[in-house]
Amino acid sequence: MAGNTTDKEQTIFEHAGNTIKTEDREIRILAKYEEPLVVLLGNVLSDEECDELIEHSRERLQRSKIGEDHVVNQIRTSSGVFCEENETVTRIEKRISQIMNIPIGHGDGLQVLLYTPGQEYLPHFDFFAQTSRASNNNRISTLLLYLNDVEEGGQTEFPMLNLSVFPNKGMAVYFEYFYDNHELNEFTLHAGTPVIKGEKWVATMWMRRQAHRLS
Ligand SMILES: O=C(O)CCC(=O)C(=O)O
Numbered sequence: 001m002a003g004n005t006t007d008k009e010q011t012i013f014e015h016a017g018n019t020i021k022t023e024d025r026e027i028r029i030l031a032k033y034e035e036p037l038v039v040l041l042g043n044v045l046s047d048e049e050c051d052e053l054i055e056h057s058r059e060r061l062q063r064s065k066i067g068e069d070h071v072v073n074q075i076r077t078s079s080g081v082f083c084e085e086n087e088t089v090t091r092i093e094k095r096i097s098q099i100m101n102i103p104i105g106h107g108d109g110l111q112v113l114l115y116t117p118g119q120e121y122l123p124h125f126d127f128f129a130q131t132s133r134a135s136n137n138n139r140i141s142t143l144l145l146y147l148n149d150v151e152e153g154g155q156t157e158f159p160m161l162n163l164s165v166f167p168n169k170g171m172a173v174y175f176e177y178f179y180d181n182h183e184l185n186e187f188t189l190h191a192g193t194p195v196i197k198g199e200k201w202v203a204t205m206w207m208r209r210q211a212h213r214l215s
């Protein structure tokens with residue numbers, strides 16, 4: 001119940017125990033922050049899947065360099081592309097949908113981001129402000145997948161929770177923000193801190209309250 005801090009709110013993610021058995025892979029639950037729910041997941045992607053997503057996106061990022069994504073963005077200085085469907089992307093999306101417990105048609109699509117040294121994503125929410133049109137079918141949860149090990153820097157930080165997640169190839173962090181108690185949603189404020197050395201590659205899936213695209 002909103003405002004009552006003794007009752008725990010219902011969550012979207014409802015996996016118990018230490019594993020999630022998806023159709024094609026066993027995901028490990030490594031750590032949990034309970035409210036708001038932030039879950040650290042291991043063995044989400046194989047090394048080959050990470051490499052394939054990077055290669056698939058590297059070419060397309062290069063091609064889009066002079067495109068719209070090149071506009072200067074002060075909140076996010078990394079560059080990003082949405083994955084085009086192929087066998088690997090479809091398989092990964094199916095797994096993600098089972099982890100997030102939401103049909104894949106509610107997703108925005110898998111977005112891959114590349115950060116080079118100095119690039120970062122300043123603190124933000126993944127949900128849209130009530131005043132924006134997009135909030136009519138707002139986002140409710142995020143799965144952030146780490147596609148490589150970063151030499152230095154590039155942690156995902158949740159400043160309101162004093163929590164830092166270090167990128168590890170094949171691991172992911174899940175969080176949700178569909179609580180009646182809006183304060184809990186606001187605790188999901190997060191940032192990608194500047195990469196100091198090496199590249200940082202991530203893939204993000206944001207889920208919406210209602211179906212968003214054909215699946
Ligand atoms: O790169 C990160 O650690 C954060 C990415 C992020 O917040 C997002 O894609 O919404």
Ligand SMILES: [Fe+2]
Pocket residue numbers: 124125126190
């Ligand atoms: Fe985010």
